Amino acid sequence: MGMRWYAVHTLSGSEDKAMKALLQRIEQHDLQPRFGRVLVPSETVVDPKTKRPVTRRFYPGYMLVEMDLDNETWHLVKNTPKITGFVGGTRNPPPVPEAEVARITSMLAEEEDPKPVLDFEVGEEVHATTRREGFY
Numbered sequence: 346m347g348m349r350w351y352a353v354h355t356l357s358g359s360e361d362k363a364m365k366a367l368l369q370r371i372e373q374h375d376l377q378p379r380f381g382r383v384l385v386p387s388e389t390v391v392d393p394k395t396k397r398p399v400t401r402r403f404y405p406g407y408m409l410v411e412m413d414l415d416n417e418t419w420h421l422v423k424n425t426p427k428i429t430g431f432v433g434g435t436r437n438p439p440p441v442p443e444a445e446v447a448r449i450t451s452m453l454a455e456e457e458d459p460k461p462v463l464d465f466e467v468g469e470e471v472h473a474t475t476r477r478e479g480f481y
Contacts, residue, residue: 348381348413349440352432357406360385363427370425381411386449
């Protein structure tokens, strides 16, 4: 049948722990050939208050798993700590459409440097400044 992408629901705020736990279980059960990539769609942004980079999830509480879905792989994912189940079905979840996966992976590929968070309302007055070396 081939590998397809599936959306998996995780405990909110535990996406990275769920991903690490799933990757560890895949390795323990020697199922690497039946799994592909595991993604937690996120980006790094600069918090406007603290000026520090923080990770912002595109879909909090979810991750994408590329896998060959069968009874054994379904149980492996379903019984992983911090994972509550598949999105869209209990025993036979629908795969995520390829167009949606391509859109999400293209958003991940665009990330280079942390982006500033811009939280403005339409019509709000703002003052922009630039700081570059040699300019004051």
